[in-house]
Amino acid sequence: MIIQAAMVGWVLLLSQVEGQSGQGESPSEESMVQKLRDTPDEERSPEPVSPPAPPAASPQAPSPAPSLVAPQAPSPAASSAPAPALDVTDLTGLLAPEEPQPVLRYDLPVFCVRLPPTQQVPSGQHRMQCDPATHRCLISPAYELDSSGEETRRPLLRTSYCERSGPALEAQVQEGYRFVPAIADAPPGWYRDEQGRVMQFNFDLHRRFYLGGAWSPLWRRGVDAQTDRLRVDFGIQTEVPSGEEDQRLHRLAFLETELYPGEQNLDITLLRYDFNVERRVPLFRITTFFGKPRRFDIGLNLGFWSEVLHQEVIEREDTELSLLTWVALHGTLDLWHSEDLSSFVRLRAGPALERDRTNALNTIVPTAALEGDLTLDVDGFHHLFFGVELEKVLLAEDVPGRPMRPERLKARVGYELILLAINDQPLSLVADGRGGWRNDMADVSPKWEWSANAGLRVSLWAPARRSAPLASAR
Template identity: 60%
Template sequence: MLVSAVTLGCALLLGQVEAQEVAEPEAPAEAPVDATQATTPGPPVAPEPWDLQMAVPNASSPQQPYDGHAFCLTLPPTPAVPSGQWRARCDEAKKECLVSPANELDAEGHENDQPLQRVDWCVSHLMPTETARQYRMVPAIAEAPPGWYRDERGRVLQYNFDLHRRVYLGGAWAPRWLRGTDGVDERVRVDFGVDLEWPGDSDRLHRMTLLDTELYLGDAASYEATLLRYDFRSQHDAPLFRVTTFYGRPRRFDVYANLGFWMEVLHGEQVRREDVHADFLSLAATDLTLDLWHSSDLVSYVRVRAGPAVERDRTNGFFTLVPAAALEGDLTLDRDGFHHVRFGAEAQKVLLAEAVDGRPLRPERLRLRAGYEVILLAINDQPVSLTLDGRGTWRDDVANAPAGWEWSAQAGLRFSLWAPARRSAPTSSPGKG
């Protein structure tokens, strides 16, 4: 009995121990770790702010080149350029940018709302800030077209003018003296017209003048006008003939024939001498020209020309043939087109005329002229010039008027519209090359 009781007690004790082991909860298993979550970086680090304080250009600053592309650039705002808008022309090899404000500056050196004039469009979004920070920024004056100048405030002005391409209007005091009279005709002159010039092929230069008009008001009022005048000049490389001399060392001299053409259509003239008058209308005139000298660009020249014209004597009502010969010159004396000298001497003979009482059967005319024009100033980039002219005319084609000379000294001002820069205008600014 004792053994049975001990055995039963041990069995009960072992059952309680197993029940406690089953009742204890198991430790939870660790969740698997996601590899992508473990390697995810934190938020990007913001770059340090660009503390560049770009200076505005001054009079000694370099100028941006006219060639190449300009970039639109946004830089940190400054007191002078609060918009932060600039234009840059960069050198990739030097890692350097010439930078100018995108707007003009006022007298205090602060930008205003006027964008730069006569500049190329700048290209946007090609130079982000990260790229721009790798370049050295140099304050510079924006580029200017050939014949134009830009100051340190970004304002542009024209300093080179082509007076052979313009629309002009002028006035002058133009008194006249007649030989054999003691009096002076007090007159003023009003002149206007259109001058055109363009280069052609094979070293040729064309010129045309439209509505070339001179009105004389006051004593002995009259006019002289031409509807159209055209000419061309050329430069030939092959000589017309060669001259060789054998005194000492043989030497060769080339003689060139730089021929051209000149014509006028509808040239009208009204002549007043004392109490008589005459009206002439040249329907067409054609001349051959020969340059005695011309500049390399064919703009300046000294030449002779000769040819016939068909003329209508409107006073007496018949047509005539008028051959003419002339020596004339047109000289531009400086690079920027400020100084011009023109001169000419022309002789005409009136043929096939009907007999008119009080004048010869074959009248003659001789005209002399010398003039100087200089640009004084410009208004809105349109030049205003001073004109000085001296003229003399001898003629005996006015019936019942004594043959003789008339002289005129003229001084006035001329306003030229358009007048672009000359084709040979430099790209550098005055005083900088």
């Protein structure tokens, strides 16, 4: 009883103190006393109470003493939490420019992707080409840029096919890819500038439709020079490679024409066809045994040349001669040709069936020629051509004023240089010199005559050469 009375007194005293400082939140005296009375001694241990939140620090409060307890290691769940995602909404912060600006490869896969917009490319449309080995992605705008470097609505021309489903940008950023601004891809023989505009830098002048004009003065021995003479020329040329066992190059020319305004002089060919060949199996294999055995391969690269309906009109000293070649069939032997067979030096010989329309004669005209056509640079800007041709007229009837078997000798050398291109159609300078001697015109004394020609020629449909390089590989 004495112990219980003492405890009751102590509780009453404690409740008075807490009532003065507890601001009305402590339980009443009666309820606490009644609780103590009703609770057995073994069950009177207080229940654990969660510690209150630490009070806000005040300027006057002293800083707590440093804890001597070692910090606990983070739980596995906390350590395996994913790192915060990188910001991929701002493309500017992901770019790694390089100088000089790289170029996408036309011969490698390209993806069409939509990236975060920038001030220069608000649409976000790009062409992307990635290299997993270097973790480097080249990106170029899918539209042309203006002079200030901002996007226009003109799509890029002459690009390769692109896949629409590309790799996820977020994954590439997480893997550490660098995004490098670049120039879009262009096909072989074409170049693209920093604005995305494409232009042709390589031309095949053996595949074209051409139209030109030239000043063409003529000099004949003993006759006043014709310095007011002009020439107009046009024609269509193409060539097609073929062959599996032997490499061949087929050439076709249509309507090759030379006109001289104000004169009757004319030269027109309806169709010309020829091919040359690179034999893979040599005709002769010569082996020498002076010391170490050595083998020498000798091949004859024989080809074919033909003309159909070649009309020539020549006017000299008020005399006109009209010759129509029905067909000419010649064999050729390449003395040299380039690897792609486009350039060559060759011998040509064979007969032609000719109609002398002025004298109403049908004749056979054997011909022998040495000729060459050389492309001097990889981009096709420089061309050199030459030829020497000898003709003999056979089976002709006697015509007063000329020999029984007339002869003709022709020589020519020329050069063509591309100056510029208009809408990707090359404009070239053409200069050539010609010489000739003939005695097949009745009552016209045979004389050497020379002409010099200088003019311009525009070539339409002049694609890039088959050996044209990529601009990115130059």
